[in-house]
Amino acid sequence: MENLRDKVLKTIDKFSLIHKGSKVLVALSGGPDSVTLLHLLNQLKDRLSVEVAAVHVNHMLRGEESERDEQFVRELCRSWKVPLFVERVNVPGISKGKNVEAVARRERYRKFKEVLESWKGDLVALGHTASDLTETVLLNLTRGTGLKGLRGFLPKRDVFIRPLFEVKREEVENYIRENKIPFVVDSSNLETKYERNLLRIEIVPILKKINPSLEDAILRETEILREIEDFVSSEVKNLVSAYLKKEKFCIPISTVKQIHPFLFSEVLREAYRRISTKELSFEKVQLVRKILEKEGYREIFPHRGFKIYKEQEFFCIEKEGKFEKFSFKVDNLPTTVETPLYRLSFYKNRGIPILTVREFEKNGLIVRSRLPGDRLMFKDFSKKLKKFLIEKRVPFSIRDKIPIVETSGRIIFIPNLYARRVNSPEFIGVEFEEKAESSNSRGEDSKES
Amino acid sequence: MENLRDKVLKTIDKFSLIHKGSKVLVALSGGPDSVTLLHLLNQLKDRLSVEVAAVHVNHMLRGEESERDEQFVRELCRSWKVPLFVERVNVPGISKGKNVEAVARRERYRKFKEVLESWKGDLVALGHTASDLTETVLLNLTRGTGLKGLRGFLPKRDVFIRPLFEVKREEVENYIRENKIPFVVDSSNLETKYERNLLRIEIVPILKKINPSLEDAILRETEILREIEDFVSSEVKNLVSAYLKKEKFCIPISTVKQIHPFLFSEVLREAYRRISTKELSFEKVQLVRKILEKEGYREIFPHRGFKIYKEQEFFCIEKEGKFEKFSFKVDNLPTTVETPLYRLSFYKNRGIPILTVREFEKNGLIVRSRLPGDRLMFKDFSKKLKKFLIEKRVPFSIRDKIPIVETSGRIIFIPNLYARRVNSPEFIGVEFEEKAESSNSRGEDSKES
Known part of the structure; x- marks a missing residue:
């Protein structure tokens, strides 16, 4: 020996x-x-x-x-x-x-x-x-x-x-x-x-x-695996460094398509780890790989506060900016209110009729983000807003960004989702315009970063 | 279930x-x-x-x-x-x-x-x-x-x-x-x-x-290994295809230095496999990696007929041309004989004196590649040429290319290695010139390919 x-x-x-x-x-x-x-x-x-x-x-x-x-x-x-x-x-x-x-x-x-x-x-x-x-x-x-x-x-x-x-x-x-x-x-x-x-x-x-030389066999095999690991991690680091800027990772979809799926998975894991200090599970990685094959905008929130999304040209990972609650009092018309996802405009006798002029003159209206305990009124029943949003499959990530229109403590309008219609010749109406999500999901860093 | x-x-x-x-x-x-x-x-x-x-x-x-x-x-x-x-x-x-x-x-x-x-x-x-x-x-x-x-x-x-x-x-x-x-x-x-x-x-x-779910664990692990293998082999194929031409693989040393050692080993293995249909052992791969770190021309013959070498700018793998035995009869002077590694010139009264004029006129001389049974004469003993070449550390690959000068069945000269000197005012002398090995080890394909 x-x-x-x-x-x-x-x-x-x-x-x-x-x-x-x-x-x-x-x-x-x-x-x-x-x-x-x-x-x-x-x-x-x-x-x-x-x-x-x-x-x-x-x-x-x-x-x-x-x-x-x-x-x-x-x-x-x-x-x-x-x-x-x-x-x-x-x-x-x-x-x-x-x-x-x-x-x-x-x-x-x-x-x-x-x-x-x-x-x-x-x-x-x-x-x-x-x-x-x-x-x-x-x-x-x-x-x-x-x-x-x-x-x-x-x-x-x-x-x-x-x-x-x-x-x-x-x-x-x-x-x-x-x-x-x-x-x-x-x-x-x-x-x-x-x-x-x-x-x-x-x-x-x-x-x-x-095999009496079992330990030697294991030594040889682990040596190969260490070399592979080292090789993969050097390739991964090159790619992550190239596309990670200020806590945001954005890589062109065209580049993603050129690299091997395995390498992409490892890049994804490493970039996510650097941004969130959390691990992406095997299942989440599979999920991300799947959204890449789909058309249009797609997003995933692997952990609260972190977002992975793909849009037309880029695949990105970023910290979600912690969202600020908002609340705007409207008491003269016409008025346009900017909220994160929608631009809402209120007019007299134009748009979706959600309020009588009398109600408006008495109480005004408020455009705000949702609050705990919010409820929606229907004909014969009421429902927790939270439950309603879940039923409507509104993603968690945007629930705090949806504008809620209320008057004297009652919710009267949510764009695309809910409208109390009044039947009165003299009414206050609302028109809304969806903001292009992509305009703020690319290029600039999020507020928090 | x-x-x-x-x-x-x-x-x-x-x-x-x-x-x-x-x-x-x-x-x-x-x-x-x-x-x-x-x-x-x-x-x-x-x-x-x-x-x-x-x-x-x-x-x-x-x-x-x-x-x-x-x-x-x-x-x-x-x-x-x-x-x-x-x-x-x-x-x-x-x-x-x-x-x-x-x-x-x-x-x-x-x-x-x-x-x-x-x-x-x-x-x-x-x-x-x-x-x-x-x-x-x-x-x-x-x-x-x-x-x-x-x-x-x-x-x-x-x-x-x-x-x-x-x-x-x-x-x-x-x-x-x-x-x-x-x-x-x-x-x-x-x-x-x-x-x-x-x-x-x-x-x-x-x-x-x-782990009661042992098979599932193994399935997951082998899936990762299959993916890695697929990734590595796609990287390897790209590199091998880029530098393999007509049974000869030549990659710039500068490129070799940029790729990960593990990837290089795999490229080496695959290129050698394609050229020779043989496998490079782990040890041979290590050996090749080592010569890359050294200065100057280096070569390895992993299997008879196949050569791996590095020179100034390139690292190459090629089939060795099967070497033709050679033999030239010299009977008038001056004469120059071209052999694979050396150019030999014979003169009267010039060069290393290896033969008397009388001997030459009687028997002439022959320049040839070695033959089985060749022996060298020394003062008190003789020795098999093969053994002598081994002792002198002449690489196997060039032994058949070395010119042997003989007269009437006796070896009298081998460039750089052996000379019977005669002491006679009227002599036949030899001068030799080494051919640049590098000139035929790069660029062109070998004869056989």
Whole structure:
């Protein structure tokens, strides 16, 4: 078997994990992997010209065992003469809930970075091995995650490096035996314990009957997937940067038609992520792809406050400007009122008759956006305006923009949707004109951006 | 549970598997999957406006059992009134060798296409299910195949379609039970029986403890991989077509530097495949990537007869012209001989003295390419020319092009490598000039293409 030290040096070289003069903080749980990693890096520190320290996070989740682990790493680092930082963390909202491990993990990584910063270090070295990678990939494949899941964790990401990336568990075990290195049962690695154990104990040994070099196969495959991911993401970034301006992404439909549907989906996801910091689900992406094939103006609101739409020439993603409520009092005629979607003009004896002159002279009228509790009167019944708009399939996004005409507290007109008609020779009438939506949905940024 | 018929109709629609008026040949082993497929398509034939027939290939590999299966499908098709073609095939080089199933499979698919053609049909429908896909993906992941392996088989490829692509084994079993459909144990599905059984019986049930919808997860993941593959291959095809001319692929180095390394690797593989009909291994691809980073002229011969090289401005792949042996007799002076790599000139009393005038007048000299058995004479020993060239690190590709100068059966001169010097006032001398390799390695196609 290849010497473990040489193998790790190769990994460090292959993925450019550590540069000369770096300060490397080893995340030390006390388990076999992290202890091996610390032992190796501590031995290699002169050769690599690096400074090495360790950090241990005690989550205090398992009482005495946690204390034992902390005590163990303290003694180990003392005897190896490695500076050690110990952080005791109370995971908020404790208990043995399913999420506690995910929370603890996030908390741990946050602590690693904090300690790294205060130590003025460069890198945090994690003890994950090719065996962990194999289990992660199988687990993610089983759960059904996307490309990122299938390629598993990375040899390097941000300040985190994984020098044991290409090392198998057996190699760690041999190294520990040969070098008589003490360790505790890795207590910080509780996450998804049940599922990981199924994989580690039941699945992997059977798969190794088919291919004894299972970990190497997974390493090769994840390498291909990492390369693909890198390629796709560089193509995506080029396109997103080219068409993203000030929190608004607009790409010509003609360009969309030239790029591969897969690339478009990824561009869509990335542009939406940058604008909204939210994720577009697989289903929403499919939906967007479908509207692209349709004629005319189409829009989708994947999350409140964010809009994806296509019009004649452009496909766009933008923040919806937070809409201002409006209210205009009308008491002399003729008057034209500008509202977001409609221009309304009121005349004497012209247009749709919605009010008698007498009523108008007594109460005037108001053009406003809808209010909670609004109701519409019909012949024999009344109905909540909200319910009415839903029944009429008025999209949520424009409900606040529709002008409501009321007089003395009663709704008498909504363009295209509702009109109380009066039958009187002397009446106040309304005429309305729909504003072209496209004129404000392209080119300029929305108010809020 | 969703009605199986509706589910299959959705699959057919989603992947555009069958068009109206098609003639569909169902590959019928007699096993549950193929019998279910035939039952479904036979029921749907009016709705889909298709004509349905079946084909059974009897490999006669398992004696009576093979006969029983053939008999079974004959009776089934008679009772369902489906035209049936039966092909009896003797797999050449029989025996229970490991490869017999792969050979049988290839033979079977060939027969399917033959029958399809003689029936003037359009499509061959195969009974593979989402459960088969799950096993295939897990198997390929374990063995360590690339992207194509991870995405498993396709819903449609060439004339072959898989209408049960999204159907799970349990759904087939329920359908068979509900509709009281007879079947035999699927005898044609012996391939990699041991490994498949490990997956089917041992692995999949455990993974389903983690995710009961395992097949759906795999379907989603393979869909992503198919999309990526399609995207990558369209990008690759664009580049290969742009730079492949008459069995020679030449792409400017400046372009290579602009495209992503992953894309370049795929372009390299595809261009090499088109020129040589051979595959470039992962290692060879890495090697090519490395020479690109180096200065000056570099070349690689991945397979005999095919050359990959980079020079100042271009990176190229080409067929090596098959080299013609050469031999020139020299008997008057001065004479200049043109050989592939060198121009040699022979003079009296000028140049490197390799021959006395007397020797020359008696035997003349020959300039030729090397011959098997050539040996070189040194002071106290002789050495095989082949061994000598290897020791001198002369690349294989140019060994046949090197000019050998001999007189009366003895090698006396090889440019840059060997010279027998004579010490005589009256001598025959040689001068040589290296031809610029680059002048024939760019631009023109090689002789053979």
